[in-house]
Amino acid sequence: VDALKFLKKCGCDMTTAASDGATPLHAAAQEGQVDALKFLKKCGCDMTTAANSGATPMYAAAQKGQVDALKYLKQCGCDMTTPASDGATPVYAAAYNGHLKALEFLKQCGCDMTTANNNGTSPAYFPKLNGNVEIMKVFEDSDCPIPFVWRVDILLPIRNAFGGMPVADVALFVWVIVVVMDACHIFASSPALLLLNNATSKEGEQSHLFSYPY
Numbered sequence: 001v002d003a004l005k006f007l008k009k010c011g012c013d014m015t016t017a018a019s020d021g022a023t024p025l026h027a028a029a030q031e032g033q034v035d036a037l038k039f040l041k042k043c044g045c046d047m048t049t050a051a052n053s054g055a056t057p058m059y060a061a062a063q064k065g066q067v068d069a070l071k072y073l074k075q076c077g078c079d080m081t082t083p084a085s086d087g088a089t090p091v092y093a094a095a096y097n098g099h100l101k102a103l104e105f106l107k108q109c110g111c112d113m114t115t116a117n118n119n120g121t122s123p124a125y126f127p128k129l130n131g132n133v134e135i136m137k138v139f140e141d142s143d144c145p146i147p148f149v150w151r152v153d154i155l156l157p158i159r160n161a162f163g164g165m166p167v168a169d170v171a172l173f174v175w176v177i178v179v180v181m182d183a184c185h186i187f188a189s190s191p192a193l194l195l196l197n198n199a200t201s202k203e204g205e206q207s208h209l210f211s212y213p214y
Contacts, residue, residue: 001033001035001036001039004024004036004039004040005039008043014040014043014044014045015045015046015049017049017051020051020052020053021050021051021052021053022051022055022060023045023049023051023057024036024040024045025037025040025045025046025047025049025057026049026051026055026057026060028040028057028069029057029058029060029061029064029066029069029073030060030061030063030064030066031064031066032061032064032066032067032068032069033069034068034069034072037057037069037072037073038072041076047073047076047077047078048078048079048082050082050084053084053085053086054083054084054085054086055084056078056079056082057069057073057078058070058073058078058079058080058082058090059082059083059084059088059089059090059093061073061090061102062090062091062093062094062099062102062106063090063093063094063096063097063099064097064099065094065097065099065101065102066102067101067102067105070090070102070105070106071105074109080106080109080111081111081112081115083115083117086117086118086119087115087116087117087118087119088117089111089112089115089123090106090111091103091106091107091111091112091113091115091123092115092116092117092123094106094123095123095124095126095127095135095139096123096126098127098130098132098135100134100135100138103135103138104138107138107142113138113139113142113144114144114145122144122145123139123144124136124139124144124145124146127139128146
């Protein structure tokens with residue numbers, strides 16, 4: 001804060017952003033410097049200013065798990081649900097980076113725990129992918145739909161069934177099965193096979209030669 005005060009006395013603009021659009025507010029929020037946030041607010045800084053990515057100081061605090069900064073920004077009336085340009089909310093940022101305390105605080109404040117980003121990925125996806133049991137419990141206690149994660153729901157059970165086979169080997173094993181099954185499906189629905197079936201059908205039967213499966 002002393003450095004900020006000195007820079008202000010020198011006539012420095014307290015709102016000048018970096019090339020990515022991040023302001024001193026973003027830096028203070030990321031580092032959990034509540035006193036710095038208070039000083040910048042006193043200097044008239046907009047507490048909701050977004051960076052080029054659409055991330056607000058609230059988002060920056062959630063991304064780094066800075067609960068004290070989140071609390072102060074809430075006191076300032078900042079929206080706790082404003083997403084970045086990719087649709088990721090502060091809840092998503094906290095979950096993605098594994099910040100349990102920040103996530104619990106956002107939940108207590110009534111934030112929607114299910115809001116997905118623009119790609120449709122829910123906040124619960126990465127905690128499940130990374131095996132973060134404590135964070136997953138927060139989502140389960142909120143009655144959030146738990147997303148399907150191919151690696152967790154398919155590969156890991158197979159890996160465990162084969163006594164700890166490396167995940168890469170499990171992926172290859174599953175891939176081979178899928179390819180074989182797909183090949184069998186293509187053969188079963190091929191025109192040649194359908195012609196053969198038609199040729200052996202009884203005379204007078206209705207032909208389904210062009211009834212290809214979709």
